[in-house]
Structures are given as C-alpha cells and as structure tokens.
Amino acid sequence: MPCERKPMRYGHSEGHTDVTFDDAGKFIVTCGSDGDVRIWESLDDDDPRSINVGEKAYSLALKRKLVTAGSNNTVQIHTFPEGDPDGILTRFTTHATHVAFNHSGSRVAAGSSDFMVKVVEVADSSQQKTLRGHDAPVLSVTFDPKDELLYPGCSRPCNLTVVVHLQTKVTSWPVLQKSNDVSTAKSLCRLGWQPKTAKLLAVPVGLKVHLYERDSWEHVSTLSDDMMTQPINVVAWSPCGQLLAAGSVGGFLTVWNAESKLCVERQKHEKGYTVCGLAWHPSGRQLAYTDTQGSLGLLDDLPTASSATKTPKAPAVKAANDYDDLFDEDDDRAMDEGLSDTHSPAKRPVAGGDDDDDDDLMPATGRVKNRSSFLDDENSLDTVSLALGQGKYGDDDDAGSTVAPPTGPSLPLRPAYEGPLPTLPQKPFQPGSTPAHLTHRFMTWNSVGVVRGYNDDQDNAVDVEFHDTAVHHAMHLTNALGHTLADLSQEAVLLACPATDELASKLQCLHFSSWDANKEWIVDLPAGEDVRALVLGQGWAAAATSARTLRLFTVGGVQKEIFSLPGHVVSMAAHGEQLLVVYHRGTGFDGDQALGVQLLQLGRRKRQVIHGEPLPLSCKAHLAWLGFTAEGTPCYVDSEGVVRMLNRSLGNTWTPVCNTRETCKGKSDHFWVVAVHENPQQLRCIPCKGSRYPPTLPRPAVAILPFKLPLCQTTTEKGQMEEQYWRSTLLQNHYSFLSSSGYEIDDEGQNQNQKEQQELLMKMFALSCKLEREFRCMELAELMTQSVVTLAVRYASRSRRMNLAQRLNELAMEKANQLQEEQEQEEEEVYGQRESAGGHSSSRSHQAREEEPREEEEDESQETETLEADGESRKRKSPSQSRVSNVLDSMTSVRRPAPLGGPSGKQSKGPVLKPLAPKPKTKMQSTLLQMATSKAANKKAQVNPEPAADRLKQPEVPPPDLPVEDSENQKPRTGFQLWLEENRKSILADSPDLQETDVIKAAMGSFRSLSAEDRLSWTERAKGQSGEAADLKKRKRVEEAGEGDESRVKADENIAKKKKSLDTTAKLSAFAFNKN
C-alpha cells in the first residue's frame, strides 16, 4: 500500500534543518538556518508558532523541553510548547552539531565540531560530563534506550564510537568517510537505536544502513536499496522499532522492515533535495522530513509495522515493553558513576589497562568484521550463525533477496571475485558520427560529405550535404522512419533505422547516381534483426545486423552474399571493393576491448585478406573511428587518439602513424578524425574543444594534422630522419597495393617519393659517416637502391673511408646482381604469361594449317628442353618457364638485353631485332658488361627499356635476312637457327605469304619433325660455330679469361662476378684517390 506523499511546503530559509514530533504527536517541530524553531500543528498549518533561538539552529531535540543547538556555540533550552527561553545548557568552542535526549529525557548529549561531546543533566546544567579524546568533529550523537552514548566522528580514523556508561569506549568502527568538518562530511550520519528493545543500532554507511547488534557490537546485517544512489544522511526507527526510515543526499526516502530487510516504502523527494531531518510520528503512521532547502514534507499513511511485516516473529518484539524503567535506573547509576569517577573523562578510557586493550583490539576486529561481511565467506558465516543463534535473522533467505541484498546467507550465492573485471563491450557506431542521443548530430562525416540528423520538437529530418557540389546537390529529407545510421558515398546515401514495436528494421538507400527514374529503395530486415552498422562501397552496400550477419547488397538493391560475423559488429568501413569489419572477438578485461578485424576483397576475385585477427588498441581504449585512407589503406583511430594504419608490406600489421592527443592543447580537447590521406600525408580532423566530438553548429572546420611515427628520439636529427624515412616508406605501400589491384597510380608521385627516401638515406648515411659509425653506414646502405649505393661509395671514398668504400662496393655489386635477376625473373614471368597467350593464338594459326595443336605445344616444350640441354638456357630454372616458353618467348627475352649491352661495346648495336638467338649467353654477357658500365660511369643503373623494345618489335617485323646476319656476328647460335638459315628459303617457298613469326613457327615444326640424330648434329654444328664466334669477339679477355671460354657453369658465374667486383673496386678507389 503506497503511502501518501504530501506536497512539500516552505519551512525555513535555505539551509540545514531538523525535524521532530512532540511526544504526543500533536506538533511537528522544525528548526532551520534562519534560527527559528517552528511548531506546526500539522503540515497544513499556515501559521506555525516561531521561536527564535539564535541566528541559526543546527539541531533540536524535544522531550518535554526543547533543546536546540544554535549558532552562538550554545545549547539552549526552551519550554515547550510555550517557547520561553529556559537557560543555556552548555557551550562549546564552536557550534554544536547535534543534540539528543536520552530516553527518559533526563539528559542531553550534544556533539560539536570541536571534537567534544558533552552530556548534560537537563535539570542541572552544572552536572555535565565532557568526552574528549576524539579526533574529529562529531557528526551526531545518540543515546540508546539503556543510556549508552554513541557518537560518530568524521575524520581519520573515521570512527563510530560507542561509549558505555559514559566512560568506557567500547568499540569503534571505521566506517565513515573522512572529512574535516561537518559541512564537508558526505553524510550527517544520524544514528538510530532501535527503540524499546534497543537491540540494534542503525548506522548510515554510504549507500547502505548497517545494523549492529548491541553488546557484541557485531555487524549483523545491512539494509540497502538499489534506488539509493547517494549516501544516506539520516535514519530513524519507527516507534514500534520495526521499521527503519532513511533519507539520503539525493532525496530518497526509504523505509525498511528491519527484520525481513524488505523495503516497504520508497519515496523520492519531489525536487531531489538532500533530506537532512527525519522523524516518525509516535503513532508510526507519519514520517516528517525536512531538506537542506528548508522545506518540510510529510509521508502519511505509512504501513504500520504489523501490516507491513509478515514475518511471524514480528509480535515478539512488542513483548519488550517494560524495559524503560529498568533502564532508567540503570542510567542514573551510570551517570553517577561517571561523574564521580573522573575529572577528566576524556582521558579516562585510554588510561586503564583493560580499556587499553579494548581500544587497541576492538577497532581492529571491528574492521575485519566489517569487511568480512562483504567479502569473506567464513566470517560472514560467523555472523550468520550469530544471527541464527538469536533466532531472528535466519529466515530471510528468500524474502531478503528481493530488495535489500542481505549480507548474511545470500553471500555464498555470490562468490567473491577479485580477478580482472570484464569491460562493457563498446556499442556499434558509424565512423564519423556523433552520439545518437543528441538532437542535432552528425550521422556521418566522411570524405564525400556530411549527413546530419535533426531530431527535435519541430523537426525530424536528415540533411545530406556534399563537400563537392559537383557530386550532387544537398538534400533535405524528412526522417519519418527514424533513421539513426547513415553512410554516404559518391553514388548513394544509405540510411537505416532500428526496429520498433510495429515496424521492422529498415534499410533505405537513395541511389542518386542511378540513371533511371527510381532513385530509392527500401529493404525490410527479418523480424528481430536490427541494423547495427552499414557501409557503402563502390557499387555495393553492406549492413551488419544484430543477428551477427553481414548482408551485402548492390547499390541498386539486389541482395547478394550474406555471411555470419564471429561477433557483434562494432563498425565497418569500405573503400572501392574492400570491406573492413571490426567486431567483438570476446570479452575484454580491465577496460580493454577485445576486437577482431576482417578485411575482405569483394571484387571479382573475392577473398579475405585479414582473417579476424585481433585489432590492436591502446591500453583501455575503444575504437573511435574506422576507415580507409583515400588511397585505400585500412586505418583506424582509438579513443586515446592513436591513428593506426595497415602495413601491407609487413605482413598486414598495424603501425601507429599519429597520436592526435599529442597535438591537443587542453587535456579534454580531442581531434575528431574525418579522413586520412596518404598522398599528401594528411590527417583531416576537426578539433573539438573540451569534447570528443564537434557540435553541428557552428559548422566545424576541418584541420590538418601531419603524421608522425612514434619512433624514439625524434628530437635528434637522426631520429627525425629515421622517422621521415619510415613514414615515407609506410605511406608508399599504397602504390604497390593500388597497382596490384589494377588501379592507376601516380608514377610521378611514386618516383618523387622514392627519390626523397633515397635522399634521406643518403643524408643519414652522411650523418653516420660523420659520427664515424661505419657499421651503421653499411646498414643504411642496405636500404638504398643500387644507384644510391654507388653514390655512397663515392662519398665514403672521398671522405677517406676505404674500408667502408670497399664494403659498399661489394654491396653495390650484390644489389646490381639482385636487381638483374629480379628483373629477369619478372620479365620472364610477364613474357611467359603474354607468350602463353600468344602461343594459343599461334597454335590456332597452326590449327589452320591442319596441325595438331596439343602435340604442337608438347613438342614445343620438348624443343625448349632440348635447347636447355644445349646449355643455353641455364638461367631458366623454373619448370613453368620452360613450359610456357616458345618461339616468341625466346625472341623477346633475347631482345631485352640487347639495348643494355648497347653502350658497352660494339657487339650489340642498339636494339637489334632478330627472331632467334641464343639468349642465355647474351644475357650473361650483357649483365656483366652492364654492371661494369654502371659502376664505372657511376650512373643510375639501368631503367630497363625493354618494354619499349618489346613495343618496337611488335609493329615492325624486321626483314628476315638482316637480323640473322647480325646475330651471326654477335651471338652464338643454336642448331635450330643454323637449320633455319638453310631451310628458310624452302619454307618461304612453300608458303610465301607467311609472316616472320609464322615462318619461324613453321620452321620450328619441321625442325622438330627431323630425327633426333639430325637435330643433334645441327646442335653440334652450332656449338662449334659459337665457340668460334666467341673467339672473334673483342672483349676484355684479360679480365674474363676464365669466363669466356669455359662452358657456362653456374659456379663460374660467381667467380666471374667476384673478379668483376674486385676490378671495379680497384677502379673506384683509384678514382677516389684522383679526386682527393
């Protein structure tokens, strides 16, 4: 049965107040900071009697007489209800904080801010006893019905002290939060003794009320209420001793049944002001309360104890009625004893030996008990057994668990867990959006434009605006469906709303770039599925739902693939054909999020690039932004402001490229990232002063932040250059990615980039040189390209570091060789692919000539093998190469080295185009020669013009005769070539209108049809010839003595190289000396 909350009414001016009922319950008596005590006949009394007691009244107590604690450091007595002053009871050095009568009304206890408590005989104010030894302002005092005194102080150690018989400090609990003044104390800590039985003491401790048992001073149970969010200020027992009312700082009023620990009543102060006074009507039906704003309120028709309590033991309490007299006697005796006993009562408790023990031990045990009730199972079991022994608190297992979690028996059900605490998983979000609870918010802000959502009284609308008005004009849509998610691309706007009771979650797409008249489509999601994140790619859209599925659509609205995500989605981003999904991989602990990331390629070749690996975040951070750079590299920002970028060249790792918090001026300033660009290196973000996200108005302006890798010692020159170098390398990765995925790339930019890198390396090299760090120089040189190494060689030799120069030289050699090999391989691969295509077409032409294409191909491969067997294709190792190789292949690969060899000697005169020549030998030669030239000239190595040569070859098929002769002059020849020369005419005669290539193919066919012996003989002849040709060549035989003559065996190659390099070194060092 709910009670009636009467409206609050003005009682006093703003400030602390106190309230009580008179003994008969006829009046409500209040005091307030205006210094008045008002006596109300009821709450509706419009003309209460006022008694002025001083400038301020802090507390009052009423028992036949009115005792007030006033501002002039006095405790005064007034007659009641007349209100005539009846003298000053006692004085303090500061104002008294609380006054309380004992049960019989014979004594008054007053606590004050000067750490003292005084107990004064009402009849004779000279009979007073001072309790010192406390080290904090006294918050409140109370007598128990047996006349023990209790007062809590409020500073270190925050104690609640019980003094029995006014002399012995029995126990103290360190339960209160410390403070240095009553005004700063979190809670007034008004205590309450259970009336009549005086079994229990209620102490407001934080959000709970602790119940302590008398005599043993054990903490027996705790009353709490989930609604209580702020500390409890006051507690008051109902006159029957069964109900306990508590008023809290936040204005909550709660009434518990102390036995069942059930909350029987719960009210909220109508304005949420702090309740600072609480009093029960003697009938137990009304509860008066006052707040710190001076208002008085009343709860009427409260359930009585008997009606509220259903515990069978309730009546038992009522039995103890006749205690009062007994205790009164007791009181007097104690008082007398106390007075006669001591002159300096404060010292007394500490003096005696036994008491000493108590003092030392009790707080300690008290502390343990106190904690134990929360954490320690064993101890709390003790408490329970104690309670059981009393036979009063054992039966609340079922009843108590509903409202007030009791400390006792239910504890074992909640095992104490002290390990790392799980983090709340972060909510899904759209990158570049501000929180959904805002009425004006950005639904998304990306590189295309801005989608704003307005959701206020007049308007529920979505504004779409494009950065580039050339894309589309701005749009204003009414948001009838209540969209909360949005994404924007060059083609469309995608919106989604969560499901409501009637309507399913919807996905709406405004496909403004569509060329037909229908520019909009809507899709309903299945019941129970909500869109959590959505994204627009190029020509497709994706939506991740609460069912952990990811649905793909075309931008026109065709449903495509659907797949499941391993966890709840956090965010998604798209770029072109790439889709990046971040989801919850599991539960994070201690503030960390456990996120996983998937990167999918959704083009024609669908594949997963990153397979759900953990997403690295800063400590205790969550994901704040997810996206791609304009160049298509995945990138994200966490709540600590660290921007990380995917490093594709380091096995798809994430590299931190910037920390936006470092650039923030204030501690609470943030940068709200909207886009990342790699070329130029820009982090586009909106500076937000004192918040994490920008407001919609005034329109925020984008600022640009530079990248900065968090390398060590970036203040030094070395660190700076290293940072620049690695940043440049990292941000150059997108070139290779773009070219590999078939996009056009900015060659100029890339070259520029590389040039800068090499310059940086050279600078670092020079710096290390200066610092005499030759080893470091070598390490740097390893990163350089071959041409720059040669520069470094020059630098080293010029600065007279011959050792370094020599090592660098070797390195340069190696690099040159590597480069060469790589290029060869690449070419072979490329041409191999091309030729295989070409091969098919040629085989088709063969088909026309009624030849079996399959056989043909097989034959061809056989042919190549024989060629290899001839020792001319040494360099080709992979079987695939030999498989694909055919006539054209050998043609092109021969052609390639020709221009390279060009400048080196007379043998090759420019790009000679000849149909067939044994390539390996030429290749070998040209390699070495080219190396020599490049070394000697200290020039940039070769930018290989073979594509050009290739192109040259295609249009103009040279006249057959000339090249053959040319090739005769320079190249060793195969048996096939010799055979071809002899038989060319006959072939041409057979089919005069053949193209050169076709001629060769035809020739190849007929050559193959020769018997093996014949072919062998041709090969023999060719070998003989090539030997002669080699002899004729005007090469530097001296240097390459071992090389030219010997059959080209692999091992020899190396020797030759070494010789070569030594030679160059010698040359170079000579050069260096000349220079110097």
Add this chain to the structure above:
Amino acid sequence: MDPTEVEFLAEKEIVKIIPNFSLDKIYLIGGDLGPFNPGLPVQVPVWLALNLKQRQKCRILPPQWMDVDKLEEVREMERKEDSFTPPPSPYYMELTKLLLNHASDNIPKADEIRTLVKDIWDTRIAKLRLSADSFISQQEAHAKLDNLTLMEINTTRSFLLGSLNCMFKLRSNMQPGTSTGKGPDY
C-alpha cells in the same frame, strides 16, 4: 584616396575558405593558390573568396578576430584607453563590411559582430576627432598617432587637410603684411 580604393587594398587580405569544388593549384602573379579540395580549408585572398562565395562555390571561415568575445574585449580596451589600441586587423572595418555583406550566412552572430565593429569604429573615430580638435586648438605643428588603420586615416584626411588649409588662409589674411594667402596646399 577613395574608400573604395582602400577596400580594394583590403581585398588582398588572406582568409580561409572551404571550397565545394576540386581544382588544382592555380598560378597567379601574386602567388600560387590552392589546391582546392572539397571540404578542406584553404587560404585565399578576400577577393577570390568573395567571388567564389557569390558563385556559391565555397564557405568562408571568419578570421580569428571576427569573434564576439574577442571583439568585445577589443571594444572595452578601446573605450578604456585614451590612445588608439592596436586594431583587431589592419583592415578590420573593410573586411567586416565585405564579409558580412557577402557571407553573413557563414559567420556566426553576424549582427552582433557588425554592431561591435561599428562600436569600435565609432570609438576610434571619436578619438580621432578629439585628437584633431586638440591638435588644432593647441596650434601644434605636428602630432603622432599610432595604430591608425588606413581607412581611418582616409576618412579624416580630406576634411582635416581642407580645414587646415582654410585656417591657414584665414590666419595669413589676418596678419597684415603677408601676401594674399596663397599658402601651399597640403
């Protein structure tokens, strides 16, 4: 000098705009401008900013000083000091007029700013008149005024010089023996 000429000079000042189009760097005699990226602030002279704004090609970001709080501070300062305080910008009046007339929708609290700038202007002009008055009444030969903007000098020049001329003529006529008052024109 005409006020329009002063305004013309003020148009050389640099402001930030947010273009809504994309354009490469443009190479002008006065220097290179751009590149223009949609949504990204870029610095351009006022004349270009206004031109683009009129064609609805950009959004103008108000200069730093064009802010209610800062202008209020300047105004208070200006009222407190007897001498001229440094103006918020050497072309504050011209820029305010130009930007507020053409791009008031991009400037938050445009009306307040207009009032504030007008206040500052009035205060300064009053000071100028006052100092001109004391200059003439005390018959000083020269005076030094700091922190005047071109526009302010320009508004007072013609009148002050004309009146000085006049006075010179009158004085030379008053003194017997001197010539017919053909003093050199200032």
